[in-house]
Amino acid sequence: MNSSTQKRFAGRTGSGGFPASGEFESTLRLIASLPAPEGLAERVQAGLRAAPAAASGASTGRTRILAWPAALRLENGWLQSSLARSAAAAAIAAVVAGGGWGVYSRVQLTQPQRGIALPRVAAPGGFQGAGAMRTPQTLNGPVAARTVTVGTQATKAAGKPTQTPVHRGKSAAARKAVAQPAAPAAK
Amino acid sequence: MYDEARQRAIEAAFADLVSQYSGTLYRVAYSVLRNAADAEDAVQEAFMRVLRHRETLDEVRDQRVWLIRIVWNIVLDRKRRAKTRPETDDVAELARVLPAGGLSAEERAAAAQHHARVLACVEQLPAKERQVLMLSAFEELTSVEIASVLGITESSVRSRLFRARNLMAGLLDHQRSLR
Numbered sequence: 077m078n079s080s081t082q083k084r085f086a087g088r089t090g091s092g093g094f095p096a097s098g099e100f101e102s103t104l105r106l107i108a109s110l111p112a113p114e115g116l117a118e119r120v121q122a123g124l125r126a127a128p129a130a131a132s133g134a135s136t137g138r139t140r141i142l143a144w145p146a147a148l149r150l151e152n153g154w155l156q157s158s159l160a161r162s163a164a165a166a167a168i169a170a171v172v173a174g175g176g177w178g179v180y181s182r183v184q185l186t187q188p189q190r191g192i193a194l195p196r197v198a199a200p201g202g203f204q205g206a207g208a209m210r211t212p213q214t215l216n217g218p219v220a221a222r223t224v225t226v227g228t229q230a231t232k233a234a235g236k237p238t239q240t241p242v243h244r245g246k247s248a249a250a251r252k253a254v255a256q257p258a259a260p261a262a263k
Numbered sequence: 264m265y266d267e268a269r270q271r272a273i274e275a276a277f278a279d280l281v282s283q284y285s286g287t288l289y290r291v292a293y294s295v296l297r298n299a300a301d302a303e304d305a306v307q308e309a310f311m312r313v314l315r316h317r318e319t320l321d322e323v324r325d326q327r328v329w330l331i332r333i334v335w336n337i338v339l340d341r342k343r344r345a346k347t348r349p350e351t352d353d354v355a356e357l358a359r360v361l362p363a364g365g366l367s368a369e370e371r372a373a374a375a376q377h378h379a380r381v382l383a384c385v386e387q388l389p390a391k392e393r394q395v396l397m398l399s400a401f402e403e404l405t406s407v408e409i410a411s412v413l414g415i416t417e418s419s420v421r422s423r424l425f426r427a428r429n430l431m432a433g434l435l436d437h438q439r440s441l442r
Contacts, residue, residue: 100431103381104400107294110360112286116303120285121278123307124314 277317281310284327287403288334294397295338296345297356297382305341309334325411331404332412339394354379384434392427395420 285306292302312333313320323329358375366374385393398409406424410417 100381100385100435101400103378104294104385104397105402106361106378107297107382108290108397108400109402110290110293112289113299113303116289116306117282117285119303120281120307120310124281124310127311 273317273320276320277314280313280320280326280330284330285310287327288330291331291398291401292334292338294400295335295342299356299360301341302338305334305337308337312337325408328408328411331408332414335398335412380438381435384431384438387434388427388430392423392430395423396427396431399424 288306288309289302292305293299296302296305309330313330320326354372354375357378358372361371361375361378385396388396394413395409398404398412399406404412406417406420410420413420415423
């Protein structure tokens with residue numbers, strides 16, 4: 077037994093200030109001394125033989141995640157000529173342009189929607205519309221009085237305007253009153 | 264011609280390394296991972312790493328300790344990434360791998376449970392103390408070699424081992440008092 081082995085783990089013998097080795101060490105020693113499974117070395121050798129290329133590639137620093145196919149590698153030389161490179165670039169450009177045109181020619185502009193389709197919300201326990209139709213809240217437009225004659229002599233003489241501008245926001249009764257012909261006022 | 268001969272010599276040395284140390288590396292890996300398939304994978308990975316540096320193999324002073332250090336780092340990394348292992352897994356695995364030794368089925372089950380309980384206590388130790396304690400269980404590793412594997416001084420190994428044993432005694436006493 078060499079000196080370093082003698083030095084190791086004085087606690088195992090209870091000397092050297094260590095507490096006496098306990099039951100836990102027998103468990104750990106048991107685990108540490110379990111035999112390796114049969115044929116482990118052969119399996120490891122076989123595994124290493126199965127991946128020699130990857131290992132040698134890594135050692136030379138040329139490992140790639142996605143390797144080019146052998147026929148396309150630059151070392152093979154067919155892509156070295158400028159003609160071949162131009163042809164390849166033209167082919168790529170043609171494919172990209174063709175794809176773009178194909179998409180463009182298939183796309184149809186959709187008609188803008190006339191109305192807004194509201195989603196039907198039917199939450200459990202919530203309120204429901206009871207089939208009511210929603211109508212947009214638009215204002216009534218100005219009502220033009222038919223009796224108004226634009227540019228009659230009577231109105232010219234009176235020097236009063238024939239039409240009174242109808243202001244938005246007034247009530248219907250007010251608008252009606254304003255829209256009455258100006259003739260009675262000229263009397 | 265010379266290169267070919269050198270290459271053949273390196274490959275032969277590597278094959279010797281595998282056949283000589285795969286068992287030791289497996290036991291080191293198993294003591295941490297406690298799963299046969301995982302331990303074998305770790306050994307494979309360790310030799311894969313060695314294969315990448317096989318050109319510099321003859322520069323390594325102590326190949327055994329160097330290999331143990333490689334596999335030790337691999338298994339610690341794997342264990343860190345793996346989920347916590349339940350004690351029931353350990354009981355089942357130990358019952359499978361422990362030598363029968365003339366014990367009945369009940370005795371073997373009880374022994375497996377006892378060992379699993381001890382290993383659960385080991386898992387509760389701080390990482391530094393746990394690592395030293397686990398490596399100290401290997402008969403073939405001296406304190407100097409353990410220091411080399413862990414990258415610490417020999418005196419650190421001794422002090423950590425002292426602390427680990429004290430902590431283990433306390434944990435086991437506490438467990439006994441609960442029973």
